[in-house]
Every structure is written in C-alpha cells, then in structure tokens.
Amino acid sequence: MDILEYAWLIPVFPLLAFVIVGFLGSKMKDKGGLVAVLGVGTGMVLALWTAYELLTTGRVVESSMEWVVLSTDFKLEMGMYLDNVAAMMLIVVSFIAFLVVVYSLGYMHDQGPRRHRYFTEICLFVGVMLGLILANNFFQMFLFWELVGLCSYLLIGFWYERPAAARAAKKAFLVTRVGDVMFMIGLFILFTELHTLNYELVWSALDTADKSLMAFAAFFLFGGAIGKSAQFPLHDWLPDAMEGPTTVSALIHAATMVNAGVYLVARSFPIIATSAEVSLFVGAIGGVTAFIAATMALCAPKIKGVLAYSTVSQLGYMILGLGAGAFLWHHGHHVEASIAFGAGLFHLMNHAFFKGQLFLGAGAVIHYVHTEELKQMGGLGKYMKVSMITMLISCLSIAGIPPLSGFWSKDEVLAVTFEAGDAGLTFMVLWVLGVLTAFMTAFYMFRMWFMVFGGKPNEGTRHATEHGGHKHEAPFTMLLPLILLAALAFGSGLSLFIGDGFFGSIYFEHAHVMSIGERLTEVFTSPLTYVSIVAAVSGIVLAYFSFYKTKVSAEKVVAKGFPKAMHQLLLDRYKFPVAYDKIGYVGVYGFSLLLDKFDRYVIDGIVNAISAFLVKSGGVVRKLQTGFVQSYTTLLLIGVSLIVILLYVVGALR
C-alpha cells in the first residue's frame, strides 16, 4: 500500500472527530475529549507515516481533481501536493496538535460542559490546518487559511463573556482580515496573469510571466503572510490573542496557525524571488518585526505576554531567513538561497517545538497559581520541578545555547542574512538587528524564567500553596506533553545530523548534504557563531544578575528619565493599539461617517427633493380638479383648438 495515495485521509480523521464531538460530545462523560484525542491521534499517525515516506524517498506527489469548473479558462481544483516542505509541516503540526489535545484533557478539566465546544473547535482547527498544508494550489490554501482564521477567532473568544476576550477575538479576526484581503488580491493577479493557481504550474510559468505583475502578486501574497504570521505592522493582534485558553495559544498562536504565513512565503518563494525589491521587503519586515517584538517582550508584565512577543519575534526570524533566501536566489546564488530557504523552515520547526513547550509550561504554571502576572509568581521552582526543568531547556533552546535546537536554526538564519548582506547592504543592517534580537531573546526569556521559578514566593505563589490546596504539580496528561516537547526542544536541531541532514531534506531545488564533521567545522569555525553565542550568554547573565541575584535593579533603571519613557512606550506597545484604534475610529469609521453623510444628505436628498417637488406641485395642480364637468370640457375644447391651430401654423395640416 502506498501511503501517499491515502494522504488525503490525514485531515479527514480530525474533521470526523469534529463532526462526532460536535453532534454527540455534549452527551459524553468527558465532553468528547477522548474522541478528539483519537481523531487527532489517527491523523498524526497517518501524517507521520506520510512524512516518513516523503522524506526517506524524496518523492513529490501531486494529485487533484477539478472542483469548480466555470469555463475552460476558469477552473479551480482540490488536491494534494506532497513534498519535503509539506512533510516537515505535517510532522510539526500533527505532533504538536496531538500533544496539545492530550494536554487539554488535564488543562480544561475544570471547564465543565464548555469542554464540548472547546474540543469541537480544536478538532476543526487541526483538520483544516492539516488541509492547508496538503493543498496543491493557492486557492485551496486560501480556503483553509480562512477556516483556520475562523477557528482562531472562535478559540480566542472561548471565554466570550469576558469583554477582553471578545475584543481580542474581534481584533485578531479583523487585523488578519487586512492580510487576507491582500492575499486575495495576490490570487487575483496570479490568476488573471497565469490562469492557474496550482503551485507547480505557477512556478513553472514564472519565467514567461510579466515581471512587474509577478512582483505585485508576490507583494500581496506576502501581505497575507504579514497578517497571519503577525508581522509588523499587523503584529498587534497576537499579544491580545493570549486571552484565549493557554492550550489555544500554544497550538494556534505559537506552533501552527501563525506558521501558515511562513508556509505561504515558502510556497510563494519562487514568485517572491522574481523581484529583488519584494525579497528585500520580505527580509526587512522579518528583521524589523523580530527586533521590535523582542524589545516589547523585555518588559511585558504577563507570562503569556512575554511568550506572545517572543513568538512574533521568532516568526520575524523565519521571514527574515526566507526573505534573505529569495534575495540570494534573485542574485543567482542558488545554493545559498536554498540553504536560506531551509534555514527559515528549520527555525519554524524548532520554534514550534520549544515555543509550544513554553506555552504549555506557562499553562501549567497558570493552572497552578491562577494568575498570569509575573510579579505575583516567584519561587515556584520548589513546587513545580518538571515544569521548571522542561521550561529551562526550552529557554536555553530559544536563547540559542549550543547544542540545543534553537541554536542551530537561529545561527543558520543569521548566517544566511549575513551572506545576503554581500548582495545588498540592507541585509547587513538586518543582521545587526538579528544579533541584537538574539541578545534580547536570551534576556527576556530568562527574565521570565527567573521571575516565575526563582526568587522568593510572591502573593500569587503563597496564595496557591497555602490556600489553593494544590500540593501537587499538574496531572500526568499535562506533564507528558511538556516532557516530550522539551525533548524535542532539546533535540530537534540535531535533525541536522540525521541521514542527509535537515538541509539535505528540506530545501528549494538544491539539496545541501553535509557530513556531521563538515557541518560542525563550518558552524564552529565561523566567527558569526561566536557573535550569536556571546549575545545569548550575555543576555542570560544580565537576566541572572537583575532578576535572580538582583544586583541590578530593573525598577531603578526605569525609574526616571529616558529609560522610564522608553519603558512606558514599550508597555504601550509602541502605541500600536492606539494607532489601530485611530485607524479604525478616525480612518475607517470617519470615512464611513463621511459616506453615511453623503448617503443621508446627497443621495437621500435627491430622492427626497424629487418626491417633495411632486407632493408640493401636486398640491397646487390638484386645485384644477374643481369637480365642475363644464370647466373640464371648456379646457378640453380650448386645448384641442390650440393644438389644431398650432398644427396649422407649423404647417402639419397643409
């Protein structure tokens, strides 16, 4: 049996679970939790099997059927496109989704009948996310893209009775919608120019297509990625999205859905690479996002806030890597471009594992202390040994300490950015931003870790340990995913050394196979590697002294003057929420008001004026209706006589 022919079953199982849980879940004792685990689990087994087959054989399989046929020129299809990138995404998404669903059994335990809705929506999400990965054309991707957006909206607003959650859900939906509209415009351009949206056909048609139109298409497609992957300037919805349950943050807003944007960039990589400007733009957006999101994470007051900014920042790294790749490709460095392409996706995979782990760990912490404020935690290390150690591994990984996974991928992204700097100086600036971001990443992650697990217990911790009755850590269903993900956060980077290595399996047209020795020599003889290691270590040391030893008081630093103003600006998220509101209220709402006024006074005015004229003139003319028949007759006679005379005068009767 060839599993690749049955790969379409991968999303079917979670969707089947969605239907079963949706209709029957409320009657089940665990509100459908078990069915969800089974559905997602079956999907995972198939996905891992498919991915294994794809990666070991290196096959590329496409199958499709015509779906909407309006004319010979206008056809939409449904199908599967299975290649190495899809395989990697399948592994990441299906595995993390399965662990998160298992974790949810414990985490959502106290939510009662609401779990029914939760499990229904999470199954739907997993199904459509897997569908998105399998798509063989941009339109099908867009379809599932919108569906994951819907699930994101539903799950952010899971506690819809909280005004903040309802607001956050709306914001996420509307802000990503800006990107979706751009995605759609990109699709229109592609379709009108190339008459197809199929990946392979689009890629092969690029050589003969109009270059400037393709640049526009690439720009707008990337616009979709900006929205979905929370890139500057549409990044601000993601921190708000933390109002949803932590499992949702882990699955949707860290490990899977936000990666859809990066995946879109990977799929439109050849289109982006046709234009140097758009490639540069992609890289610049990625680098700038990585930097500013990291600065905001420095002083975020909530544990999930830190992680959310960190996610935005790391997504920026991935986009930076892909942008650098497209730029290198455009300038003819095809092998380097292929490595850069792999580097972006390598970071996507590693990030999904360690960030998923961090979110689930944060979930365990929040589950324990019932607060998200970092200031109220502290000293939890004594009570939550497993969470502490697993989160330490992930923190070290994201900070980029060798040999943990984050080190390999972040280093590779920075290296390719540096290489792209040879072709365009802007990438040099972006590389500097990237290194600074690496430093800040190490600092804020350890600030969080020390504030949660180190130091003396603050009121939240005391409350939980004295009155909460929680003498134990989270249940087993929650700890197992933590440990498994921590193992991957430690080791997923070592996929560099398995078989052909990561860059030998996940690449764009040019596989880059390197032996273990060569790889190690290359990494550890490059001065760039030591720059990023020094940045990471100094970040950790700084965090150690200011938040554990408290030799440097962070509060004193930001007490007055410029640091204080800067601190406030960061807490205000660079005023982005205010700007969104301004754009929303003043821009969009103001424009709508203007149109409303136009409608009310000009359009309605014309209609009303016509009717008012008729009513008024009718009031005057009706006086002619006297009711005296003889006056009518007289008028009739005069009228007819006048007509006859007139006709005679103009000569019609002669």
Added chain:
Amino acid sequence: MIPLEYVLILSSVLFAIGAAGVILRKNIIIVLMSIELMLNAANINLVAFSSHFEDGTGQAFALFSIGIAAAEVAVALAILLNLNRLRKSVDVDDINLLRW
C-alpha cells in the same frame, strides 16, 4: 350635387352649437342633447367625405357610430334618472363629488 364645403360648414356649425350647449347650459338633459348634436356633426362629416371620395367605408362607420350613440344614450339616461332620484336635481353644478 351639393359641394363638400357646404356640408362641412353645416357640420362645423352643428358642432359649435353642440359644444356651446355642453359648456354653457346647466341642465344636464340639454348637455346630453348637445353632445348628441356634436356626434351627429361628426357623422355628417363621415358621410360627406364618404360620398366625396366615393368610398363606402365612411357610411358604414357612420352607421356604427349612430348605433353606438343610441346605446350610449340609453346608459346616460339611466345614470341621469338615478342621479335625479338621489339628488333631486338636474343641474350639472350639483354633481361635483369627484374633485380635490
């Protein structure tokens, strides 16, 4: 043979008298009679042109017109009778319900 002009002048005079009667007289019976007069003026025209152009269609038309006029008068008289019963009047100015 009587020249066409003479007949046309007769019909015009008849029509003018009828029109004056319709406009000026207040008694509804006389108004009705005046209308008949105008109708007959038109009929004379039809017959006159028919003989002038030696085409029988005009005469046939006139016959139809006379027949229809008879039916119409019957209807009109019935309405008048009812009106007189209800209003106790034959003055056209009393019949002015249909107005603004």
